[in-house]
Amino acid sequence: MAAPERPSPVTDRLIEEHADVAYAAAFRLTGNAADAADLVQEAFLRAMAKAELYDPAFAFGPWLHRILFRVYLNRRRGAQRRREVPLEPRTDDDSGPADLPEQDGSESPEAALERSELQRSIAQALDSLPELLRACVILVDVEGRAYDEAAGILGWPLGSVAGRLYRARRLLRERLSEEGV
């Protein structure tokens, strides 16, 4: 059996390059920092354990993404969800779904407030979705991936992705109506 690769500058470089994207997806999926970090760590460990299956002709990022989503779906299957959903914008330095990107100077305070409220409503609505539907929305509507790419990551047929996405968007729309958007 071939000896596993020692963590090398290459491994460190992969962590530096892909940890942020993986963590962002994990945070949106899990809804809290601790679970997101745990998910990213497990995805990286699995990726390194299965390094012999990796085809260097393809990018490492999508492969890691696929592992991350599979780990998430397998872990959540049959398990009770435990999510920490912040209802108010956080005041400490811990990042969260209600945090906003940097404001530019051209936006008025009213517009910024409205956008903040909308972001919070959307984050809450996204949190309330079932795991499978949320995974679809995050891949397609949040990360902007194509349907077939999302199907490849999730390991589902294209029709399943389209159908779940349709249901997820309807649910999001209903939640926003309940919030008065």
Add this chain to the structure above:
Amino acid sequence: MICKCVQSLMELYLQGRLAPFQTRWMKDHIARCPGCQKELQVWQKLFSGLRAMPAPPAPAALKTALKASLRSRDRQTAPEPPLAFDFSVLIPQPSMAWAFGLAAFLLSMSFSLFGPGVISQSCSDQSLTVCPLDQEKP
């Protein structure tokens, strides 16, 4: 009724996934329907809000922990030192198993074809055996 139909297609309209004639029909209806215009705005807000969802960067501690856990995993799965004697030569290889199997098959076939075989339990064709029917013949 038309508004309900239009609103059910709203997300596909915004995603550009409708046929050209459907898109024209939707555009014409939305232009003269305030209710559907409002619905369109809500869907636009939803999609733009989803696309603009903030993504927190990975904490520096996570990257450090990742590198450390990969190193500890590497230590745990380090290869064992080689033995003084290589026992793997004693383990039959699959090709050898096939060769032995073929040899055994040929040996058994050769017994069947050329060997003495087993003593028959049925009616023998040797001359020592006398068939009772032949004895009763006049």
